[in-house]
Amino acid sequence: MTDVPVKALVVAGLSGGSGKSVVSVGLAACWRSRGQIVAPFKKGPDYIDAGWLQSGAGQDCYNLDPYLMSDERIRASYHRHLAGADIGLVEGNRGIFDGVTARGGYSTAELAILLGLPVFLVVNCTKMTRTVASLVLGCTQFEKDLTIAGVILNQVATRRQQKIIVDAVEHYTDVAVVGSVPRLNHDIFPMRHLGMIPYQEYDGTLEAIEFLVAIVKDNVDIDAIEQAAVPVMLPEPGDAAISDNARRERAALVRIGVIQDVAFQFYYPENLKALEQAGAELVPINALEDRQLPDLDGLYIGGGFPETSAQRLVENRGFRESVKASAESGLPIYAECGGLIYLGKALVIDGVSYPLVGLFDATFGMEKKPQAHGYSIFAAAAENPFYPVGFRGKGHEFRYSTVLNWGGSSDELTLKMERGTGFRDGFDGLAKYNTLALYTHVHAEGTPEWAGYFVDRCRSYKAGGAAADQ
Secondary structure (H helix, E strand, O other): OEEEEEEEEEEEEOOOOOOHHHHHHHHHHHHHHOOOOEEEEEEOOOOHHHHHHHHHHOOOOEEEOOOOOOHHHHHHHHHHHHOOOOEEEEEEEEEOOOOOOOOOOOOHHHHHHHHOOOEEEEEEOOOOOOHHHHHHHHHHHHOOOOOEEEEEEEEEOOHHHHHHHHHHHHHHOOOOEEEEEEOOOOOOOOEEOOEEOOHHHOOOHHHHHHHHHHHHHHHEOHHHHHHHOEEEEEOOOOOHHHHHHHHHHHOOOEEEEEEOOOOEEEOOHHHHHHHHHOOEEEEEEOOOOOOOOOOOOEEEEOEEOHHHHHHHHHHOHHHHHHHHHHHHOOOOEEEEOHHHHHOOOEEEEOOEEEEOOOOOOEEEEEOOOOOEEEEEEEEEOOOOOOOOOOOEEEEEEEEOEEEEEEOOOHHHEEEEEEEOOOOEOOEEEEEEOOEEEEOOEOOOOOOOHHHHHHHHHHHHHHOOOOOOOO
16 A cells, blocks of 8 residues: 545535535535545446536546445546546445435435445435424434534525534534535536536636535535545555556457537546557547548447437438438447437427437427336347347436337347336347447446447457347
């Protein structure tokens, strides 16, 4: 082990909407404004919160997900991305003890215990005073191995309310109140029916971050939080990174295009880095502005919100036609959620039909309530371009879209859903030519085979051995 002066902590809440993102992003941005290097992490599979944390910290935010990832991979990712930082911040998700099981499996508390990190608990104090103390007391006693290092009050209406809560918490518990964020008359983060708007879509991101810095500096004892964070002893660098680089240098690079714009923005940094380590050169592409695909050996279309840019996607007809022609010629394409929709025939919004790529005979619509939300498990039940038959993988789904019409055949559906919703009839993974499109998002640390499968397919295509076969 090497003595590296890096400290870390977890920011958690009693529930979703408690204000932990306000505190987490604000703290990260404050430390950054002080000249400190912040390593941000998001517990769970979330893209949007992670994006805002990335904006606040000025560094890529990495997901730590106990359901998708093994303990060993969580620790490895955590240590790897802490290296070189001054402080690490992990933002929890949902309530601190909420997990997949009644015993809190895969919860924020479980992650904090695994990493040996103290928790700073954000409490929404709307219409509460002394009751806050009972909630904090319960949290301190609920998991004996968990350390609640401090409480940050949120949505505090008056000084009187603040004083009563602070006095009660400090009387009934041994936990210090280290912050009290006042009730604000507007949302700091832009919102819509899906929750926070991704920072990529928001013109006021810089102003929002600056406002958070001011709020946290004025209302939170940043020094007390940093002092209570625990030092992390990082392991000595092993040979893995060196061998990965050596393998990449020896391998023939393939060019994989990644569509990244305001319509398609959901990519884990781990996924992109895994592709590079497997031998890919990543080429950024904009589906709204580029006129056609460049010369590529593969294409990755992530999730996002194609519905908010539907008109612009339609207007860029040349690009859509280029994607379809490339798919029909056998270009390996991996598309997730929003990418699946884009490869469909059309997207219907408020009665207006927006024609898309048309590779798959599927028409999508948008609903007001989630159509799939949660972790998923799939098994490759039929031949497809990327996963060998019998392969089992974990992922997650979160979508408001629905399949209105599908004119395809059952032969196109290749992934059997053991958990989750998928595309249709308990299946996901529409396969055609060398394209695989699915609602399920995968994480490279949870499905480590994914990057290798993807790059191998692209390398075969480049060599002329993966021609279109459907």
